[in-house]
Amino acid sequence: MAKEETKKEEKVVLVKGSPEWRKAKQDARAELDARTNAVRQA
């Protein structure tokens, strides 16, 4: 059981160019922008 939980936490490697991969890129950009702006505000 413990072994299964560890498995779930592993990073999912998305297929390059897939819709999920594109969505992840978009989300990453938004997250990066938010993080950059937060640093500048501090």
Added chain:
Amino acid sequence: MSTTQDARKKFTMAKAQENLYALNVANIISDVDTTKMGTVYNPYASTATISNVAHTSNTYTVGTYAIDADSLQINRKAIASEIVGSYDELSMDLGIIENRGMEFGAGISQTIDGYVLNLPVVTSGVDTLDDGDFAGTPGNPKTSSNSVIDDIINVGVQEIELGNAYDRKFLVVSSYESTDLKGYLQSTGNQVADEIIRNGFQSKVKSIGTTFSGVDVYQSNNITQTVVLGLATNPTDGDTITFAGVTITFVATLSGGASEVHIASTVDITRANLVEWLNADGASAEAEATDTGYSAASTTDKATLSRLGIVATNDNSGNTATITSNGVVRVSEDLTDATDTWGTPYRYLVLGEYGFMNLYLPSVGMDYEEKPVSGTDGKEAFMRQFYNATIWSKKKTRGLAIKVN
């Protein structure tokens, strides 16, 4: 040197100088001094104290003035130098020496523009407006569009007018904001728009720019841009990023191609090596080992990067590289990892009263030479301009930067 060669050299010098000044936005918007070399001292004193009272006696209060002890050494220099082989010179229709002279003038001009337009961003005491000044989130860039560009200009003007900037004003924007402004004016369709709808914006400054509500608007790709690259996972062999049209390839083993960065043992080291490469304008190569190795950019790409005044910083805790350039450039990436990407680039527009920045561009500091090169059948074309620029203390409220994306 024959009479023909002498005449050609004079022609080249004249064309080079013409390009140096004609393409330069900084030369138009700044208070330009072409006479001084060495050290200059702050030319501005404090405002006068005024006694404003009802008359009750013949006495009055004597005020005092203050002059900041600022000084500026004109010790920056922009240099372009290349060796032109005699065979190339004689066999090409192009007139390669003349061509290089003109390119030198244009390149130096753009470099000085980038330096001057960056001053409001980096000078302490000069305000930077951001989204917070437009009822948004402080720190965020203000997102420009054809429906808010008028607001951006109006609020900026209001800010500097409150700092007593009453003289004629200018705004330097990138192509993105000039598109927004054109869109705004086209959609309003009133008379003020006609000139821009017909002619577009001035980008080669040979006369006054286009006016919006009393502000002369110039378009320049040399305003300051910052962009953040998120790189938290070591790239896959063959992954690329592109900055200013220069494609950098991450490779497991250097292949001998240009602009390759070796994938190191950790992403932090790979990112640090990339930052090192960028800060050297892609001009350096480093021998390959486990945690080192990159190759120089191509000649064309090195020239592109050399003009941008790139300052790149690595942040291991944030897994980012931040790249600031004296120029608006495009970025793209082809990184396998789904969460590694560029952030949205943001730019700094420059708004101010004419002359709020002082540019020192001494005539004696410009030189153009064609030097013989020992052991080489050719000559070195060389051009140099000493310069420096500053925003003196008294002028700091007369202009500002506006952070936009």
